Amino acid sequence: MSSPAARPVVVGYDGSDLAQKAVEYAAQIAEHQGEPLVVLHAADRIRYVQDAGYGLWTPAEAHKGALVVAERGAQVARHAAPTVEVTSKSSLSSPAAALEEISLTARMIVVGNSGRGRVSGILLGSTAYHVATLARCPVTIVPPGALPVPGPQHKVSVATDGSSSAARAVHHATDVARRYGAPLEVITVWEKPYQDNRGTPPQGYASMSQAVKLRTEAAQKVAAEATEEILREEPGLTVTDVVVEGRPEEVIAEAAADSAALIVGARGRGDLTSLLLGSTSRAVLHHAKCPVQIIR
Numbered sequence: 001m002s003s004p005a006a007r008p009v010v011v012g013y014d015g016s017d018l019a020q021k022a023v024e025y026a027a028q029i030a031e032h033q034g035e036p037l038v039v040l041h042a043a044d045r046i047r048y049v050q051d052a053g054y055g056l057w058t059p060a061e062a063h064k065g066a067l068v069v070a071e072r073g074a075q076v077a078r079h080a081a082p083t084v085e086v087t088s089k090s091s092l093s094s095p096a097a098a099l100e101e102i103s104l105t106a107r108m109i110v111v112g113n114s115g116r117g118r119v120s121g122i123l124l125g126s127t128a129y130h131v132a133t134l135a136r137c138p139v140t141i142v143p144p145g146a147l148p149v150p151g152p153q154h155k156v157s158v159a160t161d162g163s164s165s166a167a168r169a170v171h172h173a174t175d176v177a178r179r180y181g182a183p184l185e186v187i188t189v190w191e192k193p194y195q196d197n198r199g200t201p202p203q204g205y206a207s208m209s210q211a212v213k214l215r216t217e218a219a220q221k222v223a224a225e226a227t228e229e230i231l232r233e234e235p236g237l238t239v240t241d242v243v244v245e246g247r248p249e250e251v252i253a254e255a256a257a258d259s260a261a262l263i264v265g266a267r268g269r270g271d272l273t274s275l276l277l278g279s280t281s282r283a284v285l286h287h288a289k290c291p292v293q294i295i296r
Contacts, residue, residue, distance in 0.1 A: 006034075007107040007137075008036045008037060008087075008105075009029055009037050010026075010037075010099065011023050011026035011037065011038070011039055011040065011077075011110040012098075012109075012111045013072075014041065015041075018112035018144055019073065019112045020076055021112060023076045023110075024076060026108075026142075027077040027080040027081035027084055029110065032149060032179060033179070036084065038102070038106075039071075039077055039087070039089065040088075041073065042090075042094055042098040043065065043066040044095065045092040059092060063090045063092065064090075067090045071088040096127045096130035096131060099127070103135035103136045103139075109131055110142060111141060112128070112142050112143075113128055113141055113143045132281075132294050135294075138172070138293055138294065138295055138296075139293065140291050140294075141288075142291045143289060143291065145289075149261075150176060150177065150180035150182035151260065152182065154182060155183045156173055156180070156182045157173075157185040157186075157255065157256035157262045157290075159248075159256075159263075160223070161248075162222040163265065166265045168295050169263050169264055170230065172293075174234055174237070176261065183237070183239070184230060184238065185240050186230070188220075188223040188226075188243045188244075189246060189251045190219040190243070192208075193208075193211050193215070195208050212245075216245070223243050226241070248284075249280055249286070249287050252280075252284050253287035253289065256288065256290055257289045259290045260291070261291050262290050262292045262293070264292065264294060265294075266281055266294055281294060
């Protein structure tokens with residue numbers, strides 16, 4: 001039985017195979033964290049509320065039907081983690097709105113990558129994107145074929161560019177690696193500056209070779225400082241760092257492809273402070289092959 005002060009892990013469930021994977025992953029997360037799990041199904045009826053006036057459906061009937069679906073997901077969770085306290089919950093809102101609302105009191109939101117999205121060509125489903133952008137707690141997006149939760153054989157990866165948002169992600173990743181006994185990988189990426197076809201040196205540099213040298217050194221410094229901070233917090237962790245040149249979203253996703261979790265900050269150095277989800281973090285969600293956790 002969880003304590004009264006416990007904040008639940010919440011997972012969205014729509015009956016799809018991908019949602020089932022998200023439930024199984026969330027159940028294992030809740031088990032490791034000693035938190036209760038809430039399985040939520042949103043009936044998506046609010047936009048059609050006028051129909052209730054014609055007797056086509058009633059709120060009570062809609063909630064009842066949604067609870068039936070949520071309970072199927074709850075049974076999946078109980079099978080995956082028998083010791084976890086699991087409850088089912090319904091909402092008449094859209095999945096995105098329901099998960100955003102419940103994030104105010106949740107420890108974490110877990111959602112599958114695309115579920116039953118209407119446009120199969122979109123790499124990241126609209127619900128996953130909405131929740132990753134607007135939720136008020138950490139959000140984990142689970143793709144198809146996700147690895148097990150972190151552990152001694154399943155590393156945690158964290159991307160950092162030295163920003164304050166990345167620092168929070170590094171701190172959170174350190175705690176996750178400690179709790180799960182997992183090795184921690186620090187990923188830092190740098191990009192070559194633009195050089196025109198006349199060979200003009202990149203702005204601010206005497207030559208391209210100087211730009212490459214200085215940018216590489218700056219990225220290595222960011223990675224080294226993050227590693228030092230991690231080991232100050234948790235001296236017993238196994239920590240490695242990867243410094244790579246390329247497009248950040250592609251390199252980060254590739255480096256973390258075999259990770260049990262990739263943790264990123266909501267915004268980096270290059271993102272406008274008014275954005276709720278930075279461009280690199282957003283792009284990583286599209287490219288990642290492992291579960292991605294967004295930290296604010």
